[in-house]
Amino acid sequence: MTSTEPQPAARADRFVRDLADLRIPDPAAARAGLWLRLGVALMTVGLLLAVSAYFVSHNTQNQLDQNDALALGLGGIATTVVGAALFLRYSLTGFLRFWMARQSYDLAVLADRLCAVPSRGTTPGPLAGKDPNHDLTSSDAAPR
Numbered sequence: 001m002t003s004t005e006p007q008p009a010a011r012a013d014r015f016v017r018d019l020a021d022l023r024i025p026d027p028a029a030a031r032a033g034l035w036l037r038l039g040v041a042l043m044t045v046g047l048l049l050a051v052s053a054y055f056v057s058h059n060t061q062n063q064l065d066q067n068d069a070l071a072l073g074l075g076g077i078a079t080t081v082v083g084a085a086l087f088l089r090y091s092l093t094g095f096l097r098f099w100m101a102r103q104s105y106d107l108a109v110l111a112d113r114l115c116a117v118p119s120r121g122t123t124p125g126p127l128a129g130k131d132p133n134h135d136l137t138s139s140d141a142a143p144r
Helices: 008-022 030-058 063-114
Strands: none
């Protein structure tokens, strides 16, 4: 490990500070967990409605009861789809939120390494001494 690379504990502390600065909510928050459990419950209830409607429609000769079972089955399928959408949305949100924060952090570390002032015996980074906001050789459309 060279002297320009941050220590692992310092990197972890900086990552925690950066997350706090970004105000990213904790994925273990009660509301997100509630929506996740609601999605699972809706999927389960929807499947039970659809299966029970199937058995009701096949155990009667009355067309009115069969039509009611058909409507109940379609409602169960719609409930299952809504529950699956809720489940996917809230299960992937926590993962993708921290993945994006980690990517942002890694890009910031890379930028720090590229712009770092070299220590003794090392070569400077390609952007050392340049202002990234006013660099005319940058590939960005506009400075940020």
